[in-house]
Amino acid sequence: MKRICINLLFVLSFTAINAQNPIVRDQFTADPSARVFGDKVYVYPSHDILAKDGQGRPGWFCMADYHVFSTSNLTDWTDHGVIVSQNKVKWVDSAAYAMWAPDCIERNGKYYFYFPAIKKDTFDGRGFGIGVAVSDSPYGPFVPEEKPIKKVHGIDPNVFIDKDGQAYLYWSMRNIYVAKLKDNMLEIEGEPQVIANLPENGLKEGPWLFERNGIYYMTFPHVENKTERLEYAMGKSPMGPFSMTGVVMDESESGCWTNHHSFINFKGQWYLFYHNNDLSPKFDKNRSIRVDSLFFNEDGTIRKVIPTFRGVGLTSASSEIQIDRYSAISKSGVSVTLLDTANTFKGWKTVFENKDSWIQYNSVDFGKEKPKIIVIKALSEKGGDLLVKTSNAGEKIIAKVKIPANKDWIEIKLPVSLSVKGVHNIVVSQVGDNPVEVDWISFK
Numbered sequence: 529m530k531r532i533c534i535n536l537l538f539v540l541s542f543t544a545i546n547a548q549n550p551i552v553r554d555q556f557t558a559d560p561s562a563r564v565f566g567d568k569v570y571v572y573p574s575h576d577i578l579a580k581d582g583q584g585r586p587g588w589f590c591m592a593d594y595h596v597f598s599t600s601n602l603t604d605w606t607d608h609g610v611i612v613s614q615n616k617v618k619w620v621d622s623a624a625y626a627m628w629a630p631d632c633i634e635r636n637g638k639y640y641f642y643f644p645a646i647k648k649d650t651f652d653g654r655g656f657g658i659g660v661a662v663s664d665s666p667y668g669p670f671v672p673e674e675k676p677i678k679k680v681h682g683i684d685p686n687v688f689i690d691k692d693g694q695a696y697l698y699w700s701m702r703n704i705y706v707a708k709l710k711d712n713m714l715e716i717e718g719e720p721q722v723i724a725n726l727p728e729n730g731l732k733e734g735p736w737l738f739e740r741n742g743i744y745y746m747t748f749p750h751v752e753n754k755t756e757r758l759e760y761a762m763g764k765s766p767m768g769p770f771s772m773t774g775v776v777m778d779e780s781e782s783g784c785w786t787n788h789h790s791f792i793n794f795k796g797q798w799y800l801f802y803h804n805n806d807l808s809p810k811f812d813k814n815r816s817i818r819v820d821s822l823f824f825n826e827d828g829t830i831r832k833v834i835p836t837f838r839g840v841g842l843t844s845a846s847s848e849i850q851i852d853r854y855s856a857i858s859k860s861g862v863s864v865t866l867l868d869t870a871n872t873f874k875g876w877k878t879v880f881e882n883k884d885s886w887i888q889y890n891s892v893d894f895g896k897e898k899p900k901i902i903v904i905k906a907l908s909e910k911g912g913d914l915l916v917k918t919s920n921a922g923e924k925i926i927a928k929v930k931i932p933a934n935k936d937w938i939e940i941k942l943p944v945s946l947s948v949k950g951v952h953n954i955v956v957s958q959v960g961d962n963p964v965e966v967d968w969i970s971f972k
Contacts, residue, residue, distance in 0.1 A: 550816030559629030584625035603841035861885025898947030
């Protein structure tokens with residue numbers, strides 16, 4: 529009966545989330561650890577909340593628990609709810625609110641979730657330790673071990689299992705450390721080692737190691753100037769030596785002080801998961817996770833990733849297409865702003881201000897059945913006109929949309945001029961001179 533109740537709670541906690549960056553838009557998330565288990569991608573981020581008196585340290589990072597999110601197509605994400613909470617781990621100081629960047633790995637049908645937290649004084653002294661919670665499923669329920677891993681003091685655990693079956697644990701605390709894991713995945717062998725040949729100046733944290741074509745990539749956030757950028761070193765062994773090679777992603781244009789990341793290969797394509805402060809532009813301790821495609825050069829070096837709003841995956845034409853998560857935008861005459869600055873989880877809107885301004889949204893899947901109706905949620909105080917067209921495989925006008933004069937949001941429905949099928953990039957442009965605001969568009 530107890531197991532049935534627990535499973536029922538997990539089912540009831542599932543929440544569907546649509547794609548586009550950021551990929552989670554109903555809560556703050558950071559430090560995404562992405563993993564491919566079976567035919568799905570699972571992401572284990574930390575969970576930012578707003579600190580207040582009696583709950584963390586105001587003005588600083590505040591995290592009390594962890595969620596896990598999954599997808600089979602990188603477009604539709606499911607929130608499986610809380611999997612580990614600070615007040616349910618015996619060794620964790622439940623008043624610290626410091627459950628920082630985690631990781632998860634599968635071995636022999638078991639899922640091992642590694643997480644950092646501040647220890648109670650009774651557990652090997654104060655400071656950060658790294659614990660493990662174990663489950664038979666990638667989304668839980670996870671059962672935490674009663675004690676943190678011995679001889680491991682730090683944050684940002686990352687686990688890698690090499691082709692020979694040897695598992696390694698990486699973490700950071702001023703330096704980046706590595707140790708072999710025993711077969712039980714709960715203890716380390718020998719003493720931790722500092723990974724050499726990494727930058728000596730500036731903060732280093734958040735290690736993530738992966739292997740491709742016999743090359744081992746040690747990647748990590750590093751503050752060389754004012755904020756973190758993602759850098760990497762290459763080597764021939766999981767424990768090094770590594771040689772500093774380059775930058776995966778530059779410092780954020782938003783000024784977000786941190787970045788934290790992971791890499792996966794899913795169905796033949798590599799992806800970079802990372803975070804920014806999209807949903808909290810004035811406070812970068814509340815962050816949101818993103819994903820973009822990743823590519824390699826012939827010599828194995830990584831091509832620098834340029835962050836996008838559009839992200840990855842296909843967007844169904846019948847969904848509410850958030851064109852503010854654009855693929856391209858005209859140099860002037862159009863802007864993106866929050867719908868409600870007091871509740872950023874409501875998302876953004878596109879504001880067309882001048883004639884011929886435009887915004888492009890790529891990879892819309894119209895399917896095999898041609899849509900007959902276009903729906904646009906918009907407002908225009910003086911009334912305005914928009915043009916919706918395809919931009920690939922020849923420019924074709926799908927609809928000309930007249931927005932009635934209105935000070936409130938309304939949904940305009942009208943037949944399409946040209947029905948399309950398959951996958952297309954779409955462009956929405958302003959025809960007249962009167963400003964028009966758009967929340968989303970959809971095809972039925």
